[in-house]
Ligand SMILES: [Zn+2]
């Protein structure tokens with residue numbers, strides 16, 4: 587980011603931390619967390635520690651980091667190097683990222699920023715080649731649309747279901763946030779998960795995503811040496827967890843052993859198994875496995891700004907998820923006018939305002955100017 591862009595973004599971010607300090611949520615056991623700052627000029631500082639809300643906020647207003655992170659882990663000595671921190675446990679966290687969902691709308695709002703000359707090419711179905719220097723390498727920048735957000739919401743709702751129905755987590759312990767760009771973050775306030783080590787969290791991710799779910803778990807066993815199977819439903823029944831999800835999709839219940847057995851006879855065990863696999867993929871949640879399994883991660887702090895967009899990592903009430911509009915509710919930067927030079931025609935909506943800009947220069951409210959600068963699609967002029 588050039589100096590002029592940094593100055594504009596820094597000004598808007600500082601104003602946010604002054605005016606909207608109440609948005610920033612402090613973690614429990616604040617003095618035992620590790621904090622990290624990403625800087626606008628590039629580079630990351632980790633192993634920071636604060637004793638109080640006042641100290642955190644003073645740091646944000648003074649340093650104006652581009653991104654602020656806090657450990658999900660609790661440490662005895664958060665400022666020491668990792669192997670001396672003395673890990674005491676970590677909150678359970680999840681990350682749903684719209685870019686991992688393979689949504690069909692994405693190519694229509696993905697801009698390509700050339701890796702060598704930084705020229706921006708507008709969305710196109712054609713194979714990429716920079717219009718200015720013909721380079722084939724580019725950074726992909728997306729302006730998420732409402733369909734992207736609906737896609738992430740669908741995953742988030744599925745995860746909420748799993749957490750409550752399958753894991754028995756109390757609804758009031760689930761904190762849901764818009765990530766500040768194109769997805770949702772979950773923080774689970776349930777201390778019983780804190781001691782889980784990385785392999786245990788990895789098992790949990792496997793369960794939630796339905797990876798490696800076996801036909802055996804609903805009582806279907808391949809007969810040795812043939813493509814037939816033997817059906818014996820589990821004693822515990824088919825009415826909870828994955829067994830229920832698969833049974834519902836197969837439209838069977840505990841009385842359907844013969845019906846299922848005939849069905850497998852018709853299509854063969856291999857075909858049945860791949861049917862169950864694709865049902866499991868469809869019913870599972872697409873979460874980032876690395877985020878959940880890393881017990882030393884610093885994770886974006888609730889209520890802080892995301893430098894990929896200038897939007898806030900904003901709390902979303904899980905009962906209001908359908909009506910939650912992040913482009914409205916997480917857009918909290920000011921609206922003083924800022925002149926920008928646009929690198930490409932763009933369209934987007936923020937704070938209830940639709941922007942469709944094809945001119946090379948424009949005067950925009952700060953929240954929109956910062957959005958485009960953060961995306962690399964405009965420069966402050
Ligand atoms: Zn180029």
Ligand SMILES: [Zn+2]
Pocket residue numbers: 689691692695730731732733734735
């Ligand atoms: Zn989209």
